[in-house]
Amino acid sequence: xxxxxxxxxxxxxxxxxxxxxxxxxxxxxxxxxxxxxxxxxxxxxxxxxxxxxxxxxxxxxxxxxxxxxxxxxxxxxxxxxxxxxxxxxxxxxxxxxxxxxxxxxxxxxxxxxxxxxxxxxxxxxxxxxxxxxxxxxxxxxxxxxxxxxxxxxxxxxxxxxxxxxxxxxxxxxxxxxxxxxxxxxxxxxxxxxxxxxxxxxxxxxxxxxxxxxxxxxxxxxxxxxxxxxxxxxxxxxxxxxxxxxxxxxxxxxxxxxxxxxxxxxxxxxxxxxxxxxxxxxxxxx
Amino acid sequence: xxxxxxxxxxxxxxxxxxxxxxxxxxxxxxxxxxxxxxxxxxxxxxxxxxxxxxxxxxxxxxxxxxxxxxxxxxxxxxxxxxxxxxxxxxxxxxxxxxxxxxxxxxxxxxxxxxxxxxxxxxxxxxxxxxxxxxxxxxxxxxxxxxxxxxxxxxxxxxxxxxxxxxxxxxxxxxxxxxxxxxxxxxxxxxxxxxxxxxxxxxxxxxxxxxxxxxxxxxxxxxxxxxxxxxxxxxxxxxxxxxxxxxxxxxxxxxxxxxxxxxxxxxxxxxxxxxxxxxxxxxxxx
Amino acid sequence: xxxxxxxxxxxxxxxxxxxxxxxxxxxxxxxxxxxxxxxxxxxxxxxxxxxxxxxxxxxxxxxxxxxxxxxxxxxxxxxxxxxxxxxxxxxxxxxxxxxxxxxxxxxxxxxxxxxxxxxxxxxxxxxxxxxxxxxxxxxxxxxxxxxxxxxxxxxxxxxxxxxxxxxxxxxxxxxxxxxxxxxxxxxxxxxxxxxxxxxxxxxxxxxxxxxxxxxxxxxxxxxxxxxxxxxxxxxxxxxxxxxxxxxxxxxxxxxxxxxxxxxxxxxxxxxxxxxxxxxxxxxxx
Ligand SMILES: [Cu+2]
Ligand SMILES: [Cu+2]
Ligand SMILES: [Cu+2]
Ligand SMILES: [Cu+2]
Ligand SMILES: [Cu+2]
Ligand SMILES: [Cu+2]
Ligand code: NA
Ligand code: NA
Ligand code: NA
Ligand code: NA
Ligand code: NA
Ligand code: NA
Ligand SMILES: [Zn+2]
Ligand SMILES: [Zn+2]
Ligand SMILES: [Zn+2]
Ligand SMILES: [Zn+2]
Ligand SMILES: [Zn+2]
Ligand SMILES: [Zn+2]
Ligand SMILES: [Zn+2]
Ligand SMILES: [Zn+2]
Ligand SMILES: [Zn+2]
Numbered sequence: 001x002x003x004x005x006x007x008x009x010x011x012x013x014x015x016x017x018x019x020x021x022x023x024x025x026x027x028x029x030x031x032x033x034x035x036x037x038x039x040x041x042x043x044x045x046x047x048x049x050x051x052x053x054x055x056x057x058x059x060x061x062x063x064x065x066x067x068x069x070x071x072x073x074x075x076x077x078x079x080x081x082x083x084x085x086x087x088x089x090x091x092x093x094x095x096x097x098x099x100x101x102x103x104x105x106x107x108x109x110x111x112x113x114x115x116x117x118x119x120x121x122x123x124x125x126x127x128x129x130x131x132x133x134x135x136x137x138x139x140x141x142x143x144x145x146x147x148x149x150x151x152x153x154x155x156x157x158x159x160x161x162x163x164x165x166x167x168x169x170x171x172x173x174x175x176x177x178x179x180x181x182x183x184x185x186x187x188x189x190x191x192x193x194x195x196x197x198x199x200x201x202x203x204x205x206x207x208x209x210x211x212x213x214x215x216x217x218x219x220x221x222x223x224x225x226x227x228x229x230x231x232x233x234x235x236x237x238x239x240x241x242x243x244x245x246x247x248x249x250x251x252x253x254x255x256x257x258x259x260x261x262x263x264x265x266x267x268x269x270x271x272x273x274x275x276x277x278x279x280x281x282x283x284x285x
Numbered sequence: 286x287x288x289x290x291x292x293x294x295x296x297x298x299x300x301x302x303x304x305x306x307x308x309x310x311x312x313x314x315x316x317x318x319x320x321x322x323x324x325x326x327x328x329x330x331x332x333x334x335x336x337x338x339x340x341x342x343x344x345x346x347x348x349x350x351x352x353x354x355x356x357x358x359x360x361x362x363x364x365x366x367x368x369x370x371x372x373x374x375x376x377x378x379x380x381x382x383x384x385x386x387x388x389x390x391x392x393x394x395x396x397x398x399x400x401x402x403x404x405x406x407x408x409x410x411x412x413x414x415x416x417x418x419x420x421x422x423x424x425x426x427x428x429x430x431x432x433x434x435x436x437x438x439x440x441x442x443x444x445x446x447x448x449x450x451x452x453x454x455x456x457x458x459x460x461x462x463x464x465x466x467x468x469x470x471x472x473x474x475x476x477x478x479x480x481x482x483x484x485x486x487x488x489x490x491x492x493x494x495x496x497x498x499x500x501x502x503x504x505x506x507x508x509x510x511x512x513x514x515x516x517x518x519x520x521x522x523x524x525x526x527x528x529x530x531x532x533x534x535x536x537x538x539x540x541x542x543x544x545x546x547x548x549x550x551x552x553x554x555x556x557x558x559x560x561x562x563x564x565x566x567x568x569x570x
Numbered sequence: 571x572x573x574x575x576x577x578x579x580x581x582x583x584x585x586x587x588x589x590x591x592x593x594x595x596x597x598x599x600x601x602x603x604x605x606x607x608x609x610x611x612x613x614x615x616x617x618x619x620x621x622x623x624x625x626x627x628x629x630x631x632x633x634x635x636x637x638x639x640x641x642x643x644x645x646x647x648x649x650x651x652x653x654x655x656x657x658x659x660x661x662x663x664x665x666x667x668x669x670x671x672x673x674x675x676x677x678x679x680x681x682x683x684x685x686x687x688x689x690x691x692x693x694x695x696x697x698x699x700x701x702x703x704x705x706x707x708x709x710x711x712x713x714x715x716x717x718x719x720x721x722x723x724x725x726x727x728x729x730x731x732x733x734x735x736x737x738x739x740x741x742x743x744x745x746x747x748x749x750x751x752x753x754x755x756x757x758x759x760x761x762x763x764x765x766x767x768x769x770x771x772x773x774x775x776x777x778x779x780x781x782x783x784x785x786x787x788x789x790x791x792x793x794x795x796x797x798x799x800x801x802x803x804x805x806x807x808x809x810x811x812x813x814x815x816x817x818x819x820x821x822x823x824x825x826x827x828x829x830x831x832x833x834x835x836x837x838x839x840x841x842x843x844x845x846x847x848x849x850x851x852x853x854x855x
Contacts, residue, residue, distance in 0.1 A: 088506070090526055090527070091507075092507060092508055092509060092543060093507050093544070094507070094544040094546060095507060095544060095545070095546025095547050095548055095568075096546065097507075098506055098507050098548070098549075100506070100549060103546070103547060122509055122524065124524075126526075133559065134559065135555040135558060135559055136555040136556060136559065139555060211555065212556075213784065214498065214499045214500045214554060214784045214785070215499070215500060215529070215784050215785060215816060217816045217817070217818070219818055221658070221668055221670070222661075222662060222663050222664070222665060222667075222668050223662055224662060224692055224802070229523050229525060230523065230524065230525040230526075230527075232509070232523075232524040232525065233524060237522060237523070237807060238799050238800065238802075238807070239692065239694075239800065239802040239803060240799060240800040240802065240819075241660055241661075241696075241800075241818075242660070242800075242816065242818040242819050243816075243819075244785070244816035244819065246500060246502045246527065246528075246529035246553060246554065247502070247553045247554060247555070248502070248504055248526075248527040248553035249525075249527050249528075249529065249553075258662060259663070259664040259665060260665070261664060261665025261666060261673070262665050262673060263665055263668070264668075264670060268816060268817045268818035268819075269784060269816065269817060270705040270706040270709060270781065270817070271706060271782075273705060274703065274704065274705055274706065283665075373791070375811050375812070376792075377792060377793055377794060377828060378792050378829070379792070379829040379831060380791075380792060380829060380830070380831025380832050380833055380853075381831060382792075383791055383792050383833070383834075385791070385834060388831070388832060407794055407809065409809075411811075418844065419844065420840040420843060420844055421840040421841060421844065424840060496840065497841075499783065499784045499785045499839060500784070500785060500814070514808050514810060515808065515809065515810040515811075515812075517794070517808075517809040517810065518809060522807060522808070529814075531785060531787045531812065531813075531814035531838060531839065532787070532838045532839060532840070533787070533789055533811075533812040533838035534810075534812050534813075534814065534838075
């Protein structure tokens with residue numbers, strides 16, 4: 001897969017947090033601003049397999065927008081695609097900022113733009129996606145990304161990573177996926193393992209945007225993680241090595257590797273794993 | 286859709302709690318009694334689409350039976366359908382009151398009747414449904430309803446609502462659903478939004494009775510809710526905007542809207558949403 | 571079904587815990603050793619229906635390996651099958667003991683053997699399975715079993731049982747299951763109910779190894795259970811009568827029956843129930 005031609009690289013996406021441009025509001029709060037562009041892109045998703053994607057900022061998944069609870073957020077959305085789109089955020093916000101057809105700015109036509117502005121709440125790991133119909137296709141084509149709201153007090157220092165679980169319906173039959181991936185490219189982290197340090201806290205912001213299939217799943221080998229569903233509380237609810245998520249669900253996985261070496265992570269839905277949703281952690285001292 | 290011809294209206298079902306007829310048992314406890322009738326009904330589920338349903342009390346979902354833990358419950362079940370049926374309750378009860386073929390009164394033939402009698406426990410949000418085989422068809426045809434057992438101390442005052450998530454297999458192929466709904470009619474709350482007050486506590490008793498599909502899902506826009514799985518504890522386990530439920534699972538969602546306006550709620554399984562499982566809250570001061 | 575010809579009996583598997591051969595390590599810890607054999611076996615899964623299974627120790631599910639946290643574990647694995655296999659444990663262990671192709675001993679060819687050795691952690695209910703590709707087939711053929719790590723302080727005395735939920739793809743189309751079961755034989759506990767004592771604590775180690783389907787589910791009639799996901803904590807997270815598990819998920823269900831009689835337990839996915847995943851508890855004084 002030609003990452004340069006694709007214009008993005010899953011290894012970079014893993015730890016790429018976009019904090020936006022910061023300034024202050026009149027009442028002294030932090031204001032964060034981003035420009036997000038929708039565009040139609042041909043992406044090589046497997047050697048020789050080109051997928052006509054719809055993207056935010058030219059990548060799948062879109063940029064990881066990150067802020068702190070209480071910040072004021074302003075997202076300048078520009079639709080450079082040939083199809084109508086929106087940005088709908090999971091998070092609290094007024095109805096007119098919801099990014100769905102018929103409310104506020106509503107559907108943004110090709111060449112159009114709008115501004116979504118709201119307060120960052122609640123803290124947790126969230127997501128955004130286009131909400132234009134047919135919704136299944138606008139999801140399946142690649143229009144989703146991660147939205148992290150940090151708690152004011154922060155979280156303990158960690159090697160922080162984002163993993164967006166998704167798929168590609170390369171036949172466009174609207175009935176399932178022929179390829180599965182985390183962060184854009186099937187099997188990528190098999191070839192380029194995720195490098196982590198022995199004993200260090202690893203924090204994964206895990207999001208499921210998979211279209212068509214009823215659930216997705218995350219399993220790690222040889223290790224266990226604390227799981228924080230939606231990341232909205234500072235205490236974990238579960239200590240496990242396998243979780244499932246429906247579309248739109250997300251959570252934080254925190255783990256430390258006790259031994260060096262290579263450890264698989266993959267969907268424990270074997271079909272997804274064998275069609276691309278698998279990778280390795282490589283643990284070194 | 287002609288709600289009058291159907292004989293029930295989803296807007297009414299939402300807040301329709303049936304506490305039964307109350308009296309006292311010899312030992313001074315509250316005795317609640319209900320009459321529930323099974324019947325075969327043709328229901329208009331989409332404009333011009335008639336579905337040959339099997340119902341409890343002529344509606345889909347059946348009546349929301351509500352009581353308090355420790356009450357004595359007596360359900361007089363009358364089978365006015367042309368098919369054999371039972372009422373099986375999720376809840377604690379002796380085996381002979383379980384409402385399944387071969388135990389206690391067993392299968393209730395057309396024209397027959399029986400009485401199910403047991404104590405109300407544990408508190409939480411539960412369900413009842415017919416348990417005659419083929420079970421998939423007796424579920425899919427519409428034979429389910431909500432069973433709420435309130436804790437003795439009650440719950441905080443709220444705008445209380447019931448949402449039963451289900452579907453219609455209009456082709457009768459036994460392989461899936463062509464329409465999805467909450468409280469009987471696909472897309473109903475798109476046309477008649479659920480009206481709620483700004484800042485008021487909204488408590489949704491959410492039940493999944495969907496047949497054929499492995500999971501269902503509930504997502505609310507622009508807001509988050511506390512989630513109480515099965516409603517059997519007074520502390521929530523999760524603060525989120527998206528949950529999944531397998532068939533027979535249920536829980537309580539508590540939320541307050543901070544801003545006025547219209548907010549979608551729908552399955553975050555886009556297929557279900559686009560085939561009817563979507564609606565609006567309309568928030569006013 | 572001819573259990574003797576099959577060589578295993580689901581009623582026995584239910585309460586059959588294999589603690590291995592114990593001795594002491596040089597530093598005084600408990601060392602547990604097991605021999606596990608992979609073999610190809612024809613199993614009668616329904617009257618007259620023979621399934622060409624791949625098994626651990628000649629049974630489906632494989633032996634329930636049980637130990638205490640902190641024990642040293644040594645599993646002598648012998649591949650007597652005509653296909654290559656491994657044993658991959660869910661649990662913490664060094665990469666070279668992970669039981670996957672390409673790491674440590676890697677794939678064990680027919681006639682080959684290896685030793686997996688690691689410390690028992692964390693406490694909880696886990697599983698093991700073959701990890702050779704095509705992974706879906708090596709799961710579907712029957713190569714899985716339960717791995718229980720007891721907490722040092724133990725758990726309260728109970729009638730302990732293991733239930734492994736799985737299926738049989740008797741058409742070998744790789745697209746789903748035609749039969750569903752718990753502990754090897756569809757409908758078995760309908761004919762031979764699980765006998766339990768009134769009022770006694772029943773503890774079920776519940777594991778989902780079902781291939782092809784996205785989730786599995788467990789429901790009990792007339793009763794509720796405390797649920798401990800993955801069994802890694804001593805406090806339950808939920809009190810319910812219905813849970814779902816993706817493949818590789820597992821947990822502990824604790825319940826007491828208050829009334830005598832027969833109570834169904836089954837997947838609340840009706841397809842699975844009607845194709846074999848149902849049974850009875852029989853509660854006596
Ligand atoms: Cu879109
Ligand atoms: Cu594993
Ligand atoms: Cu029925
Ligand atoms: Cu939303
Ligand atoms: Cu295998
Ligand atoms: Cu039940
Ligand atoms: Na697929
Ligand atoms: Na492992
Ligand atoms: Na469907
Ligand atoms: Na939203
Ligand atoms: Na099946
Ligand atoms: Na029951
Ligand atoms: Zn779009
Ligand atoms: Zn969404
Ligand atoms: Zn694996
Ligand atoms: Zn019936
Ligand atoms: Zn049920
Ligand atoms: Zn939506
Ligand atoms: Zn194998
Ligand atoms: Zn596994
Ligand atoms: Zn049942």
